[in-house]
Amino acid sequence: KQEVTQIPAALSVPEGENLVLNCSFTDSAIYNLQWFRQDPGKGLTSLLLIQSSQREQTSGRLNASLDKSSGRSTLYIAASQPGDSATYLCAVGEAGNQFYFGTGTSLTVIP
Amino acid sequence: NAGVTQTPKFQVLKTGQSMTLQCAQDMNHEYMSWYRQDPGMGLRLIHYSVGAGITDQGEVPNGYNVSRSTTEDFPLRLLSAAPSQTSVYFCASSSLAGTQYFGPGTRLLVL
Numbered sequence: 001k002q003e004v005t006q007i008p009a010a011l012s013v014p015e016g017e018n019l020v021l022n023c024s025f026t027d028s029a030i031y032n033l034q035w036f037r038q039d040p041g042k043g044l045t046s047l048l049l050i051q052s053s054q055r056e057q058t059s060g061r062l063n064a065s066l067d068k069s070s071g072r073s074t075l076y077i078a079a080s081q082p083g084d085s086a087t088y089l090c091a092v093g094e095a096g097n098q099f100y101f102g103t104g105t106s107l108t109v110i111p
Numbered sequence: 112n113a114g115v116t117q118t119p120k121f122q123v124l125k126t127g128q129s130m131t132l133q134c135a136q137d138m139n140h141e142y143m144s145w146y147r148q149d150p151g152m153g154l155r156l157i158h159y160s161v162g163a164g165i166t167d168q169g170e171v172p173n174g175y176n177v178s179r180s181t182t183e184d185f186p187l188r189l190l191s192a193a194p195s196q197t198s199v200y201f202c203a204s205s206s207l208a209g210t211q212y213f214g215p216g217t218r219l220l221v222l
Binding site: 001004031032034036042043044045046049051089091093097098099100101102103104 | 152153167208214216
């Protein structure tokens with residue numbers, strides 16, 4: 001069974017700092033990986049989707065990379081802002097339409 | 112374009128009662144799924160569907176039923192509620208292998 005781990009569980013940074021969130025998975029036979037943000041009491045908002053054939057995706061200040069062979073993905077956030085404070089989740093998609101989520105990294109950006 | 116909608120937002124049940132959580136999407140997505148989110152455990156896939164008339168089990172299907180009679184709707188039925196089913200339930204939809212879009216969630220409390 002796929003295991004998805006996100007480290008650290010919580011992160012606090014001053015505004016303006018660049019930061020990296022990590023996601024690791026145990027089975028490299030994936031067909032995509034998706035990063036989400038979740039605000040307290042809300043649903044999930046998709047940030048970036050990386051297909052298994054891709055190495056990275058970028059959207060604005062966000063860049064996500066994927067290394068299937070090592071079972072790792074990183075989400076890079078440039079010039080962090082207080083509005084980036086949320087929980088960030090990664091989800092691994094496998095053949096057979098099974099998806100596995102990590103438990104998330106709770107990010108606080110201090111003004 | 113409403114995206115993914117879920118009703119109700121909040122529900123309290125007594126042990127043994129049954130209920131249906133509603134989910135609808137207006138994006139003509141083939142894939143729909145149900146997750147539950149519990150503290151410290153992340154989101155876990157309950158059931159999913161790749162099209163009308165087709166459903167399959169996820170990681171934690173016991174105690175739940177689904178059906179998919181139309182592309183738009185994917186209700187989740189709790190047959191006999193148990194306190195262990197207290198959770199936040201999310202519905203999601205996507206094109207096959209595409210970005211998943213989540214609903215706002217249903218908070219369920221089983222007494």
